[in-house]
Amino acid sequence: MSTPHIERGLAATPGQPTQGPLTHEELQLAGRNHSMPLEALHDDLTPAGLHYLLIHFDIPHVSLETWRLRLGGAVADSLELSLDDLKARPAVTMPVTLECAGNGRSLLQPRPLSQPWVLGAVGTAEWTGTPLAPLLEEAGLASDAVELVFTGADSGIQGGVEEPYARSLTIEEAMHPEVMLVYAMNGQPLPLQHGFPLRLLVPGWYGMASVKWLTSIEAVTTRFMGYQQAVAYHYLQGPDGPGLPVTHIRVRSLMVPPGIPDFFTRRRVVDAGPVMLHGRAWSGHGDVERVEVGIDGTWMPAHLDPPVGDFAWRSWSMVWVANKGDHVLRCRAMDSSGALQPTEQVWNYQGIGNNMAQRVEVTVR
Amino acid sequence: MSTPHIERGLAATPGQPTQGPLTHEELQLAGRNHSMPLEALHDDLTPAGLHYLLIHFDIPHVSLETWRLRLGGAVADSLELSLDDLKARPAVTMPVTLECAGNGRSLLQPRPLSQPWVLGAVGTAEWTGTPLAPLLEEAGLASDAVELVFTGADSGIQGGVEEPYARSLTIEEAMHPEVMLVYAMNGQPLPLQHGFPLRLLVPGWYGMASVKWLTSIEAVTTRFMGYQQAVAYHYLQGPDGPGLPVTHIRVRSLMVPPGIPDFFTRRRVVDAGPVMLHGRAWSGHGDVERVEVGIDGTWMPAHLDPPVGDFAWRSWSMVWVANKGDHVLRCRAMDSSGALQPTEQVWNYQGIGNNMAQRVEVTVR
Incomplete structure (x- = not known):
């Protein structure tokens, strides 16, 4: 299925917050999702192997030979771009601090059940890529397009919903000059675990917006209601939404x-x-x-x-x-x-x- | 202090094994020490950012300008080598699987309290360095030397003992041709978190033997009794030793x-x-x-x-x-x-x- 069953009232977290002990499920997530040891705050830039990682499903294996970025939907001209096509476009290199929206979660009482970050879900890397806005201008967004949906190659089940990882930005958010499609991290090709061959980078936003293993960008004429957009990543006081969507990184x-x-x-x-x-x-x-x-x-x-x-x-x-x-x-x-x-x-x-x-x-x- | 207070009867683990829930201490360790997501078994070689990491204390910052490897103790000629000196020696590149001795610990019942690995404390990298044996021959081991002590730049407290991380090998173990001093991983300089600028590599052994951030090799005439050698890393049925020392990786x-x-x-x-x-x-x-x-x-x-x-x-x-x-x-x-x-x-x-x-x-x- 491609849209989540929000009407079922699924919580974005898999259960009620708890005062109880850590669960085996949380331990498994803590083992998979790497945090940055705090002594790495010493350096301006975080090496790829110390930068935090939050991976919802499995790390997908993407073959460069067949991989293309598809930009379509409500546009005048659909585009299909290889990594070489993207590298041939104007390149920008920029240090950006990324942080997981759930950083500090395990310190909350009661504790929401999800990836149990302590404090290290952060990192700063120098990202290289090409700005998104000129690509969108080239494709020619339809006048009734309201959002862009960014979809990754990773897929799985969350809150009972099976979907690829996907997030949207409004046209205005996506046109910010700092929003980029990046293919290098700290001067090296994007590591597998950071989204090889291409990830979206939305500076200033929590990491959930910077979709890894990017395969498609689709202009849509109605608001995207995918699980990661409409259910997960909301400020809520209880299981019932809608709540406020999570966007920029708090100080x-x-x-x-x-x-x-x-x-x-x-x-x-x-x-x-x-x-x-x-x-x-x-x-x-x-x-x-x-x-x-x-x-x-x-x-x-x-x-x-x-x-x-x-x-x-x-x-x-x-x-x-x-x-x-x-x-x-x-x-x-x-x-x-x-x-x-x-x-x-x-x-x-x-x-x-x-x-x-x-x-x-x-x-x- | 430089020798552990084994006479105090300190257990290598910080408390009794437990049937109880995961502790905040274990969660902190799970967050710091990265495991390899199992989908990375797909590849022959594990990227540095996905290879497991077990770091007892803090990652030390080593300056290449002042760093030297000191080889001394019971030898005819002490050596002091820069990284360039080591790189000028014959180089070997070899894929080696490293695994943490504690891999699978959290699945035991009752659960020993330490780094709570599930199953991903493993990785295979291509390591480049220079074999240790010729260096030892050059220094000329004294006839009464029995062990070599390998000491890292990282330091902290474990089981009440304050020490730099240090492990020993017998002369015979150290002379195996596959034992190397490595300065590159998967064709790149050794990452900070894997021991920059130099680590010992003992292929076939659990990872505790492959001392990171190596600063000195000392030939000694009595068995080394440091905490990581004499207390930690033993097969025991209870808190009282001595038990069998942990060496090679089990199948x-x-x-x-x-x-x-x-x-x-x-x-x-x-x-x-x-x-x-x-x-x-x-x-x-x-x-x-x-x-x-x-x-x-x-x-x-x-x-x-x-x-x-x-x-x-x-x-x-x-x-x-x-x-x-x-x-x-x-x-x-x-x-x-x-x-x-x-x-x-x-x-x-x-x-x-x-x-x-x-x-x-x-x-x-």
């Missing part, structure tokens, strides 16, 4: 946990004295304007470096003079839209956009 | 789960008719000689392709004519040492080497 900062870890608990041990705390901050709603570090509940401003790019994180740092004992470190960012990370959870039914300020417990010796 | 086969998955449960749905089942099999104790596929309890031989290399997995396949209904698929391999994967768990205290035959539940429609 967030993260810290490289200082000192050394305990293998099992990951608790940090730090030597007394000056400690350089540092991390990254980003937002899809505006520029990051301020980062504050909380030491045992007292907030202090951090130094900010320039952003790595218009749609990429910026580095922050602050020297902390660590005294012996147990301490709680936090960080929070504010963006130019005035949004500030909350220090308490702001719960929602699908566990989306939980940008509550990070909390790092350390023992200073 | 295992894995299957690419057929059909399409459900996002949350990962349960497979398959269309009725002929289905090509396929996967990989490997062993560190000899050649894989047989793979059998179990369909609802009936075992049948699979076709075997030649191994990818002397220390790498081989492909297997079998056509299954799938009839409607629910089915349980399994696979098991036997190696030239006569070892056969068990169909029931063989439990041990640290959850090591659990090579129980994989079980895949499918619904055929």
Whole structure:
């Protein structure tokens, strides 16, 4: 079937949120979907093997010989493009921070049942591709086209609905100059797991919009009601929709946990004295304007470096003079839209956009 | 401190094995330590971003300018080598299957508390480096040297012991011609997370022996008693040692789960008719000689392709004519040492080497 059975009232998550222990299903997802170890915040760019990955179904094997991108539907001229055709078009390389909309989900109480991210579902890579808007202009969108549907080669079942992974953008959203079709990541061909040979890249949006293994773009004259668009990825307070669709990345900062870890608990041990705390901050709603570090509940401003790019994180740092004992470190960012990370959870039914300020417990010796 | 307090009776795992639910600590580890999605068994070589990763502490940042490999201790001539020095030596490129000793741990009952691998802690890469034995000959091992200690740049606390990650090999083990110091993976410089700039590679052994971020090799005249050598990585039936040290990889086969998955449960749905089942099999104790596929309890031989290399997995396949209904698929391999994967768990205290035959539940429609 190609449209989800929303009328069945299926929740986007497979069950009620729970106060209960982690399930085997969540463990399987945690094993499959890689997070970025937070020490990788050290670098401007995240290597492909450390960048977060959220893959709904299986990684598909796409043969370059037969693969074509089809651009059709409500357009004057359908296009069918090989990867070479796309590479022959004007190329742009741009650092972009991508984050999974579910980042921080496992920290919510009660816990929505889905991929149980802790905090590492983020990464910044330098993506190379060709802007989408000129392609759409070339195809000639029909005057009654309202959305573009982007479909990947990956397919499976979610919430009882069998579909390929597909998401839509309105014409206006799709025409933004930063929206690209990308075929390289950090100067290398797109890795298999990041969507080889081609993925959509929607800078500033949570990662669900950047459809991997892209096979078709279809202009449609009515709103797309696929599962990943109409059911999943909504801010909801309970199982019943519609709720607000998830779009741009909420402001967030993260810290490289200082000192050394305990293998099992990951608790940090730090030597007394000056400690350089540092991390990254980003937002899809505006520029990051301020980062504050909380030491045992007292907030202090951090130094900010320039952003790595218009749609990429910026580095922050602050020297902390660590005294012996147990301490709680936090960080929070504010963006130019005035949004500030909350220090308490702001719960929602699908566990989306939980940008509550990070909390790092350390023992200073 | 540089030697672990074994006399304190610390268990290698942080607590008693449990029948209980997954802990937040295990979830944190599952998020940090990447497993290989099983569909990556499709390819001879695993891309760096899909290869499994087990990192005990934090990924260290090593500067190539100051980094040197120090080979010293009980040798006639200590050596200090830059990466260029190592690259100038004879180079070997070899596909090697690496697997974490804890692969399959989370499937044990009761469950040892550590990294809760399901089944994907494996990968095969083409590694490039220089054999270790000629370097040892050049340095001239003292006649009373018994072991070589390999120490990484990563450091932390495990079981109450603070140490850099370090493992030893006997002289005889270290002199095997396939033991290498590697600086490239799949034709690229060693990725940060795989040990940049240099890691030890001990083909045929579980991954704990292949020390990442290698900084020193020290010939010693008494057995090394570091935590990762003397406490962790032992086959034990309870908290008290010594038990048998973990060395070579036990025979295992894995299957690419057929059909399409459900996002949350990962349960497979398959269309009725002929289905090509396929996967990989490997062993560190000899050649894989047989793979059998179990369909609802009936075992049948699979076709075997030649191994990818002397220390790498081989492909297997079998056509299954799938009839409607629910089915349980399994696979098991036997190696030239006569070892056969068990169909029931063989439990041990640290959850090591659990090579129980994989079980895949499918619904055929």
